[in-house]
Amino acid sequence: MSRIFGIDLGTTQSLIAIMDGGAPRVIEEATTGNALLPSVVAMAPDGRVEVGAGAIELEPHLTVEKDGRVSAVGFEGGEYGAVIRSVKRYMGLGGGEVAPEDRVRYTFADLTGPVVRFKVGSRSFTPPQISAEILRALKARAEQAFGDKVERVVITVPAYFNDGQRQATKDAGRLAGLEVVRLVNEPTAASLAYGLGKMAEGLVAVYDFGGGTFDISILNIKEGIFEVLATNGDTHLGGDDIDRAVAEWLLAALPDFVKTDRHIWNSARIAAEDAKKRLSDLAETEVVVELPSQTIRKSLTRAALEKLAEPFVTRTIERSEMALADAKLKPAAIDAVVLVGGSTRMPYVREQVRTLFGREPLCSIDPEEVVALGAAVQAGVLMGTQGDLLLLDVVPLSLGIETMGGVMERLIHRNTTIPTSIGDNFTTAVDNQTHVDIHVLQGERELAKDCRSLARFKLGPIEPQPAGLPRIEVTFLIDANGILSVTARDERTGREHSIDVKPSYGLTDDEIERMLEEAIDLGEQDLEQRLLITARNDAEQILGALHKQLGEWASLLQGGERERIEEAAERLERARKETDRELIATLVEELNELTTPFAERIMDRAIKDALEKKSVDDLS
Amino acid sequence: MIECPSCGRRQAPRLTCEQCSAPLGAELDCFAALGLPPKLTIDLPALERLYHDLSRRVHPDRFASANSKVRSASLRATALLTRSYRTLKDPVARGLCWLELKGQKLADNNKQVPSDLAELVFDVQEQLAELTAERSDQLEATVSARREEVDQAMSDAFENLARNFAASDAGGGEEQKLIADLKTILSRIAYLRTLLRDIDRALKNANAA
Numbered sequence: 001m002s003r004i005f006g007i008d009l010g011t012t013q014s015l016i017a018i019m020d021g022g023a024p025r026v027i028e029e030a031t032t033g034n035a036l037l038p039s040v041v042a043m044a045p046d047g048r049v050e051v052g053a054g055a056i057e058l059e060p061h062l063t064v065e066k067d068g069r070v071s072a073v074g075f076e077g078g079e080y081g082a083v084i085r086s087v088k089r090y091m092g093l094g095g096g097e098v099a100p101e102d103r104v105r106y107t108f109a110d111l112t113g114p115v116v117r118f119k120v121g122s123r124s125f126t127p128p129q130i131s132a133e134i135l136r137a138l139k140a141r142a143e144q145a146f147g148d149k150v151e152r153v154v155i156t157v158p159a160y161f162n163d164g165q166r167q168a169t170k171d172a173g174r175l176a177g178l179e180v181v182r183l184v185n186e187p188t189a190a191s192l193a194y195g196l197g198k199m200a201e202g203l204v205a206v207y208d209f210g211g212g213t214f215d216i217s218i219l220n221i222k223e224g225i226f227e228v229l230a231t232n233g234d235t236h237l238g239g240d241d242i243d244r245a246v247a248e249w250l251l252a253a254l255p256d257f258v259k260t261d262r263h264i265w266n267s268a269r270i271a272a273e274d275a276k277k278r279l280s281d282l283a284e285t286e287v288v289v290e291l292p293s294q295t296i297r298k299s300l301t302r303a304a305l306e307k308l309a310e311p312f313v314t315r316t317i318e319r320s321e322m323a324l325a326d327a328k329l330k331p332a333a334i335d336a337v338v339l340v341g342g343s344t345r346m347p348y349v350r351e352q353v354r355t356l357f358g359r360e361p362l363c364s365i366d367p368e369e370v371v372a373l374g375a376a377v378q379a380g381v382l383m384g385t386q387g388d389l390l391l392l393d394v395v396p397l398s399l400g401i402e403t404m405g406g407v408m409e410r411l412i413h414r415n416t417t418i419p420t421s422i423g424d425n426f427t428t429a430v431d432n433q434t435h436v437d438i439h440v441l442q443g444e445r446e447l448a449k450d451c452r453s454l455a456r457f458k459l460g461p462i463e464p465q466p467a468g469l470p471r472i473e474v475t476f477l478i479d480a481n482g483i484l485s486v487t488a489r490d491e492r493t494g495r496e497h498s499i500d501v502k503p504s505y506g507l508t509d510d511e512i513e514r515m516l517e518e519a520i521d522l523g524e525q526d527l528e529q530r531l532l533i534t535a536r537n538d539a540e541q542i543l544g545a546l547h548k549q550l551g552e553w554a555s556l557l558q559g560g561e562r563e564r565i566e567e568a569a570e571r572l573e574r575a576r577k578e579t580d581r582e583l584i585a586t587l588v589e590e591l592n593e594l595t596t597p598f599a600e601r602i603m604d605r606a607i608k609d610a611l612e613k614k615s616v617d618d619l620s
Numbered sequence: 621m622i623e624c625p626s627c628g629r630r631q632a633p634r635l636t637c638e639q640c641s642a643p644l645g646a647e648l649d650c651f652a653a654l655g656l657p658p659k660l661t662i663d664l665p666a667l668e669r670l671y672h673d674l675s676r677r678v679h680p681d682r683f684a685s686a687n688s689k690v691r692s693a694s695l696r697a698t699a700l701l702t703r704s705y706r707t708l709k710d711p712v713a714r715g716l717c718w719l720e721l722k723g724q725k726l727a728d729n730n731k732q733v734p735s736d737l738a739e740l741v742f743d744v745q746e747q748l749a750e751l752t753a754e755r756s757d758q759l760e761a762t763v764s765a766r767r768e769e770v771d772q773a774m775s776d777a778f779e780n781l782a783r784n785f786a787a788s789d790a791g792g793g794e795e796q797k798l799i800a801d802l803k804t805i806l807s808r809i810a811y812l813r814t815l816l817r818d819i820d821r822a823l824k825n826a827n828a829a
Contacts, residue, residue: 004684181684225672382684390676392702417706419680421699479695480680 004152004181004383005142006375008189009131009169011088011212011238012342014039015372016138018146019385024193024376026369027145036368037141039088039211041133044081045121051137059083060262061270062290070292072263072600078107078119079538079589086240087134089212090116090127091172092165094505101244104260109534114505122531122585128507129515131172139176152179154379156371158213159185160233160396162442163454163484164505170483171507175515181382183481186210187217188228188393189374190340193365195221196377196389200362202335203229205324207353207361208371209316210341212238216320218327218334224388230326230415231396232319237312239276239343245308246272250289250296254610258603264291279305280345293604294611306348313352320356326415337361342368392417395478402439402448411476414444421477425491426459431467435460438474440484453504459488459497472497535584539576542588543569546595549602556601568594622646625689635697636677643678645693650717653704658721660785662708671705711781715806719799726803734804737773737811744770744815748822755826767819774812781805 006017006024013036017026026035032053042055050058058081060074075081084106090098095111109117109124117124139150157169166183173180187206194200201221208215215233219226247268251259258264268289275287279302289296324331339361343349353361365373380386395418400410411422426436436459443451462470471491478484488497507515546569550562572587622633626642633646635653651658654670676682678697683690707713716726733741744766751759784805788798 182681223672225675227672378681381681384682384685388676390672390679390681392675392679417702419695419699420702421696422703477695477699480698 002149002151003146004154004379005150006189006372006377006379007135007138007153007155008186008372008375009088009134009155009157009172010039010371011086011210011240012039013037013211013368014134014138015369016142017369017372017376018142019376019380019383024196024373024380026372027142029141030144035372037134037137039134040083040085041087041130042075042081042083043118043120043125043130043133044075045079045123049133051133055083059085059266061266062263062292064290070290072292074263074266076262079121079592082106082118082120084118084130086212087127087130089236089240091131091168092162092505093127105262105265114503115507119534122535122581124534126507126515128168128171128175128512131169132175135172135176135178139178150178152181154182154184154375154382155180156186156189156375157183157482158210158233158235159187159208159215159217159228159231159393160213160235161185161482162235162397162452163399163482164452164503165235166481166483167503168506170481171512174512182378183483184375184378184391185215185217185228185231185393185396185482186213186371187215187231187340188219188226188391189372189378190338190365190370191217191219191221191226191374192377192389192391193370193374194336194338194362195226196386199364200336200338203329203333204336204338205320205334205357206338206340207316207320207344208233208340209343209349210238211343212236212240214238214316214319216316216323218323218329225390225392227392227417228394228415229329230323231394232323232326233396234315234319237315239341241312242276242305242309242343242346243269243273245312246276246287246300246305249300249308250287250298253296255606258606258610261603264289264603267291268296275300276305276346280347291607292600293608296611302347309346309348313349316349317352317356320353331357334359338370339363340367340370393480393482394418395420395482397442397452398444399440399442399454399476399478399484400451402441406448408441408443408446408448408451412478416478418478418482419480421475423473423475426472426474426488427468428462428465428470429467432464433467434462434464436462436472438486440476440486454484455501455503457486457488458500458502462497532579532581532584535581535588536576538588539572539584542591543573543576546591549595549598553598553602553605556605557598561598565591565595565598625693626686635674635701641677642690643683643694643697645696648700648704649721650704650707650714651721653700654708656708658718659789660715660718661782661789662714664709667705667708671701674701711778711785712806712809715781715785715802719802719806722799724799724803726806728803733811734808737808740770740773741811741815744819748818751822751826760823760826763819763823767816767823770812770815770819774809774816777805777809777812781809 008015015026015035017024028035037052038056040055042050042058058075060076062070063073064070075083093116095113095116098111098116107119109119115126117126142150155169155173157166169183170180187208191204191206204219204221206217213235214237217231218229220229250268250272271287271289275285278285284299284301287298287300334357337357337359344367381389394415395412396414398410398414399412400408403409411424412420438457440454441448441451442454445451459472472488473491474488476486486499488499490497568591572591575583575587621630622644623630624637624642624644627640629637629639631638633648636643678694678701680694680698683694707717747763751763784798784802
């Protein structure tokens with residue numbers, strides 16, 4: 001049987017690790033010696049993919065040339081390729097759930113469907129497909145290091161991931177050609193790495209504040225059994241949020257449309273992240289963002305950074321208190337506190353954790369490597385090489401069904417040890433009813449509409465009978481990965497009932513099959529229709545924006561420019577009404593190129609205006 | 621009879637195969653799942669050790685490379701084991717499970733609320749309604765005092781439950797009376813739990829307001 005590898009598929013960075021002579025170790029990239037792979041994926045319209053440092057270079061940003069000129073580089077607007085960062089934030093989400101501030105940072109092909117679709121040239125990609133690229137890069141790295149095929153893996157997920165987010169992670173593995181033997185919760189994995197060396201025992205709290213997610217897990221570690229008592233968290237809360245807050249502060253003086261410019265925003269975000277890291281050691285630092293016409297230069301103190309970070313850190317402390325309450329423990333009862341995730345390098349975060357638990361937290365294992373190391377330990381457990389070690393994890397969110405009046409009826413409570421199952425009986429409400437619909441939900445709220453919809457099941461066909469007579473026993477089973485499956489049985493006949501499952505979010509099995517095929521054969525008929533719609537939308541978008549710019553910034557147009565632009569716009573307007581997708585795409589590209597100098601002038605002027613206004617304000 | 625998915629031996633339903641000790645995936649009651657006799661008194665630390673020991677034998681992580689039949693049996697056996705452990709750990713759930721084994725339902729011949737409890741429930745609910753309508757420090761203090769009273773009644777009920785468990789396990793006649801008593805105590809606890817939950821909710825809301 002082939003070896004099992006452990007993978008930490010993180011929001012900002014990913015790692016792969018393996019058990020090596022009784023101890024876990026991370027596998028480094030051969031040429032650079034880096035263990036951390038930035039979770040950044042660049043996708044070109046021609047199918048070329050870059051992951052990690054190579055992708056970051058292609059991300060839209062501003063760069064200072066040798067002659068001192070600042071220019072914009074990188075893939076732009078999806079049309080010429082897309083660079084996707086923090087794709088984990090989109091796992092298991094529907095198109096309509098993309099946050100408003102994110103809608104300007106990427107180009108999406110569809111903002112209504114059950115899954116997010118990033119636009120790349122004339123194609124679109126879902127988060128599992130993009131995550132699969134990160135997994136492929138890690139797989140290649142490990143294969144190069146071991147000269148052996150990587151086929152089976154353990155992948156870690158935030159403990160607070162819901163069913164859909166977990167399913168999306170498994171889909172990513174499948175798309176990367178990997179068998180995901182087990183999903184392990186990140187804080188639990190970290191506790192394995194600490195527990196293996198007996199560095200933490202008894203009642204242990206794992207505080208995991210990463211790039212994009214926060215988890216807190218309370219465990220009882222005793223004689224090789226790692227039993228999770230309670231877990232809590234927020235799958236959209238991480239160091240990313242602090243970087244954003246600092247970037248907003250840096251660009252505060254600029255008008256919104258400049259702030260949301262992808263090149264400017266990314267440059268500010270990178271400067272913000274660097275400054276945050278420097279302030280872990282320094283008390284004050286200068287943050288510089290070079291813009292085409294101006295330089296933003298601001299001084300940031302550690303105290304000011306802490307003020308910006310405070311709302312996010314406070315939320316982690318509140319979640320930690322909730323987990324303690326669920327475990328029915330006082331903070332003082334905890335024997336050890338373990339720090340996990342890059343964000344725990346911030347002195348302010350450590351201080352808040354220390355205050356809550358009244359003890360010095362442990363961080364002897366690198367907080368950015370500990371989850372991958374723990375995943376490797378769990379891989380060892382699955383290979384049968386770790387003796388008596390066993391994880392008993394819990395389901396983070398209650399699971400239930402929608403009942404009369406839109407109320408959520410809880411069947412499995414949060415923090416129930418998994419695997420677990422529960423049966424529930426269903427019957428018909430009217431005579432000769434042939435189907436029963438079941439709406440499965442996850443969450444802690446009273447009303448179904450406030451909970452996360454997981455799936456709708458259609459039970460049947462049921463033999464026509466008087467209402468209330470059929471007895472169908474439905475079993476809800478949550479496996480060790482925290483993923484739900486449902487089976488149904490007719491109590492009278494003992495026959496298994498077929499169930500038609502419609503997941504509320506994410507990909508269906510058929511879609512994954514198709515994606516696997518698409519990777520081989522790009523030709524797709526129904527794809528053509530979608531691509532045409534996408535091309536038309538693009539045309540509409542660029543024409544609308546252009547119309548506005550020509551009105552507002554007419555003074556910035558140079559001789560003959562308006563005529564050339566209007567002529568190209570006219571041609572695109574005509575093509576948009578026809579069905580030649582290629583022609584629309586070509587004309588969009590042409591118009592884009594033609595208007596680039598004009599757009600750059602607008603940007604320069606807007607920044608200048610904003611900064612001059614600012615300095616006048618400062619003087620007065 | 622059930623067939624072991626691993627070695628094929630036919631046997632009476634139990635958690636693991638009597639021949640090869642692989643999980644069978646059989647349906648069992650909460651006592652049988654842990655291989656325990658249906659006794660009401662349970663040593664909790666010993667129960668935890670037993671649960672951990674059995675988990676090590678049946679958990680899916682032990683069968684990651686086994687065939688799908690064995691993996692499926694392991695999953696069902698572990699789900700049953702965790703559920704049964706949770707039931708046995710909680711004296712009330714344990715009592716209910718035991719009654720069910722005896723073919724008894726809690727509601728049968730056990731409909732009326734004990735008179736002393738009815739009075740308490742009525743009084744407290746009235747005070748909670750007042751507190752919700754208009755918060756005052758004095759009302760809050762009264763409700764907090766009532767909470768202690770209910771808490772005390774709860775402890776007493778649990779002591780009664782432990783005595784009833786011991787008497788049942790000792791055997792020797794009077795089984796029907798002990799079952800009737802058990803039902804009374806369990807419904808008493810159910811009423812008190814609901815009351816405690818309502819008090820806590822009202823106090824929390826009063827504090828938030």
